[in-house]
Amino acid sequence: RKGVYSHFMRKEIDEQPTSLRQTIEGRIGDEAALDAFPPGALADVETVVFVACGTSYHAAMYGSVLLRRRGIFATAMRANEFAHDPTPLSDRTLVVAVTQSGETADTLASLRVANASPARTLAVTNVIGSSAAREADDAVFIRAGPEIGVAATKTFSSQVATLSLFANRLECDGAGIGTALGREEIGDRDTAVGLDASADRDTAANSDRSADSDAAEGTIAARRATDGGTVSDAMRALPDDVATVVADDGAARLAERYTDADSYFFIGRGVGYPVALEGALKFKEITYEHAEGFAAGELKHGPLALVTPSTVVVAVFTGRDDERTLHNVREAQSRGAPIVGVGPESATEVRDAVDQYLSFPDTDPELAGILANVHLQLLAYHAAEIRDRAIDKPRNLAKSVTVE
Numbered sequence: 584r585k586g587v588y589s590h591f592m593r594k595e596i597d598e599q600p601t602s603l604r605q606t607i608e609g610r611i612g613d614e615a616a617l618d619a620f621p622p623g624a625l626a627d628v629e630t631v632v633f634v635a636c637g638t639s640y641h642a643a644m645y646g647s648v649l650l651r652r653r654g655i656f657a658t659a660m661r662a663n664e665f666a667h668d669p670t671p672l673s674d675r676t677l678v679v680a681v682t683q684s685g686e687t688a689d690t691l692a693s694l695r696v697a698n699a700s701p702a703r704t705l706a707v708t709n710v711i712g713s714s715a716a717r718e719a720d721d722a723v724f725i726r727a728g729p730e731i732g733v734a735a736t737k738t739f740s741s742q743v744a745t746l747s748l749f750a751n752r753l754e755c756d757g758a759g760i761g762t763a764l765g766r767e768e769i770g771d772r773d774t775a776v777g778l779d780a781s782a783d784r785d786t787a788a789n790s791d792r793s794a795d796s797d798a799a800e801g802t803i804a805a806r807r808a809t810d811g812g813t814v815s816d817a818m819r820a821l822p823d824d825v826a827t828v829v830a831d832d833g834a835a836r837l838a839e840r841y842t843d844a845d846s847y848f849f850i851g852r853g854v855g856y857p858v859a860l861e862g863a864l865k866f867k868e869i870t871y872e873h874a875e876g877f878a879a880g881e882l883k884h885g886p887l888a889l890v891t892p893s894t895v896v897v898a899v900f901t902g903r904d905d906e907r908t909l910h911n912v913r914e915a916q917s918r919g920a921p922i923v924g925v926g927p928e929s930a931t932e933v934r935d936a937v938d939q940y941l942s943f944p945d946t947d948p949e950l951a952g953i954l955a956n957v958h959l960q961l962l963a964y965h966a967a968e969i970r971d972r973a974i975d976k977p978r979n980l981a982k983s984v985t986v987e
């Protein structure tokens with residue numbers, strides 16, 4: 584039931600602090616089990632192949648970035664491609680089907696291909712008893728609760744949170760065949776927030792300041808170095824951080840401001856790239872406007888030709904590699920495009936460089952994409968509302984796509 588809400592989508596956006604609490608409960612920490620996986624259960628996994636469609640594919644892409652940063656070879660494939668053109672699979676491969684409904688035909692077809700190979704299979708799904716949960720070797724449930732709106736919202740957040748916990752489980756189990764390169768990058772992940780990540784790192788390493796004064800400065804880097812904060816700490820804070828974003832009316836204002844653009848481009852890098860794709864999917868799906876997502880560094884390889892003063896560019900910042908994304912923003916800005924930045928509160932250099940800024944509480948850069956995405960959900964929602972679209976049932980689309 585929608586209750587006081589005019590759309591299920593809006594209700595489900597607002598439910599995210601609660602659904603995320605359900606997702607992470609009892610699962611945080613090195614020794615925590617993840618459904619079928621007690622500590623050590625994934626030690627022999629060398630490579631991970633995600634298969635999924637639509638929004639779930641974007642969550643899968645996000646998960647693959649998190650694994651690669653932990654030195655574990657991982658790739659995400661669209662299930663409709665994998666099912667008929669799979670990657671090589673061995674008994675050290677884990678094929679992970681990410682599917683909210685557990686009934687998407689393309690994803691089930693991929694799962695069946697993997698089940699017929701030596702690979703181990705896992706379903707990451709919202710629905711207990713779904714076909715995916717029954718057919719995979721193992722299942723992990725995202726615990727988001729029922730989602731009625733055709734546009735996936737709270738389930739994306741819960742999928743990404745689950746895949747982050749899954750990445751930690753794999754890392755703790757010593758999975759993968761990666762080199763130190765991936766592991767070294769984790770050092771950056773742990774400390775980099777805002778544009779002056781290296782400065783933060785140096786400060787954190789050499790500082791003898793108290794935890795209190797560091798916290799007063801509000802940098803995660805400082806917090807990590809003094810109280811041993813981890814991604815787990817950021818995960819515990821995530822539901823409250825999402826509540827802060829949900830209560831922000833910034834996206835509603837921007838939806839009003841940019842109603843007559845020809846196109847809406849969404850760009851990002853690292854975990855910001857799948858979030859850019861997801862932001863564009865949500866926007867086109869419910870507003871019927873032209874929207875595309877790009878890897879930020881890809882703009883200059885073609886899409887920049889389309890950028891004019893009538894192209895709104897929405898850029899996702901996560902607190903990692905933000906200088907590079909800012910450089911890509913300037914490429915679009917110099918063609919007259921209005922820029923909306925979505926990024927951490929403390930990223931003042933980003934805030935100063937863009938035309939409009941939607942901020943979220945500082946967090947670990949790995950989880951920042953979840954917070955950025957909630958702003959993008961709200962932007963799409965309000966833009967669709969202004970256009971009086973059928974938000975919960977967009978034309979031509981179904982909640983569950985059960986034909987290949």
Ligand code: M6R
Nearest residue numbers: 637638639682683684687734735
């Ligand atoms: O149930 P699934 O997660 O397997 O569904 C896959 C896609 O059809 C789905 O994510 C779709 O892209 C979203 N509903 C769009 O908002």
